[in-house]
Amino acid sequence: MKVLLVYESLETPSTTVRALQFRECFEQDAQIQATFIGRTSEAMNAVMKRWPWRPSLRRPATVAESAILRRRESKIVDLARRCDVVMMMTVPSWPLHQRLADLPNTRLITDLIDALWLPCFQSQGWQHIHQMLATSDTVICENEYTAGYVRDHCPNVSVVPDGPQLDVFDRHRDSVVAPQETCRIGWIGGKYTADALYRVFEPLESIFAQHPDVQLRLVGADPDRIPRFENVRYSVLPQYDQTTMVREVLAMDIGIFPMFNTAESLYRGTLKTKIYMSGQAAVIGQRLGENETLIQDGVNGLLAADDQQWCDALSRLIGDVPLRRQVAAAGLETMRRDFTRQRCYQRLRDAILDVQE
Known part of the structure; x- marks a missing residue:
């Protein structure tokens, strides 16, 4: 089985806890062939950190960042077409989620951490979290409390606890x-x-x-x-x-x-x-x-x-x-x-x- 694991950024704590720490386990698994890819460009992330925050100066970098994101999302969709399963590891992109959900031969898993439906998370790209849950084949949660909430939106829910490494x-x-x-x-x-x-x-x-x-x-x-x-x-x-x-x-x-x-x-x-x-x-x-x-x-x-x-x-x-x-x-x-x-x-x-x- 071919599995594509999509994470947001290497700097996102959940990337390691929920995905990258299992890289060696996947490599030793004869039944699963796993590929990891980030939605964002780490090089562009570094540039955006150093770029001035004044809007008139930041606009060119923002335009470049958006173009890179579009290209990377298209690459993710192309890779997903050749996989049996694609797993979104806390990736706040509804457009990318929709494109992956529309793939006819690829199952979509959403990994959900925290109560991303609460108002404090909406400005971080999670305005469509309920639609994301409803259009996923399976949702993975870190605890039973979250799983209980998710079951009202997706019938297939699994609990995978965080590993402390x-x-x-x-x-x-x-x-x-x-x-x-x-x-x-x-x-x-x-x-x-x-x-x-x-x-x-x-x-x-x-x-x-x-x-x-x-x-x-x-x-x-x-x-x-x-x-x-x-x-x-x-x-x-x-x-x-x-x-x-x-x-x-x-x-x-x-x-x-x-x-x-x-x-x-x-x-x-x-x-x-x-x-x-x-x-x-x-x-x-x-x-x-x-x-x-x-x-x-x-x-x-x-x-x-x-x-x-x-x-x-x-x-x-x-x-x-x-x-x-x-x-x-x-x-x-x-x-x-x-x-x-x-x-x-x-x-x-x-x-x-x-x-x-």
Whole structure:
């Protein structure tokens, strides 16, 4: 079977998590011949980053970028004609989706992450997400919450969990030593998700006032979007690559995953939790959504629903080092048992083969 996997850009985090990390698995699969292609040009993406933002100066680059996108989309359609399955890995192009859906002999799979139907995503090219779902032969989601929503638009839905790339953590595990004199609480995310830290603003202020030996490390946060901390001793690393991310997490004692009780949070997956567990950091996650399935409270992580529970969970792990290490070890064992690259690939492989039946 020939499969074409289309991603948006190499800089899109989901490109690696949902597609490229399985390249070697595909290469070793005698039944599937996989080809990867990006919709956007990486060279043009680099040019657009450096080009001035003033509209009169940016217009020529925008025209060139549009022409390149049209050519690349036509190339993708030509390649898809010769494939049995084409998979769109979070690609926000309704015109390209329509052209692929119209191919008579090629099945179309859409990989859906996040609640892309919410207003906050509409300006990013997802105005036609419901039409995309309805015209797909199969939709792949990262969790059952999203799958439940999608089934109202497409009857064929498969759940393929995010893989935390545990083997990458293992390559660096022995070379990173967490500081012994302090307890490092860590958060990892992106510039547009750092607002979640406001959910634990007050609990963190309270905890840091009581514990002088605690530090907060924010990886990926925009310094202009985080709370105006008063007692919290923190440092920020605004940008990171995969190696830096892995080494940062391996240096954390506790990993926090706060969320607000909103639809976006409910449909969000647990990759952040899995990353902490893979880095052997003891996890405290919001008692919401898929966290309640993945985290066994008090066993492989802790759950917190309100300010008091956040304070209690943080105090418990800060003050009880043996418990913290026990919880962290159980989290890592959960990843080794259920979320290795090969296990996640098998779920993806099954979804691809099923669409042909």
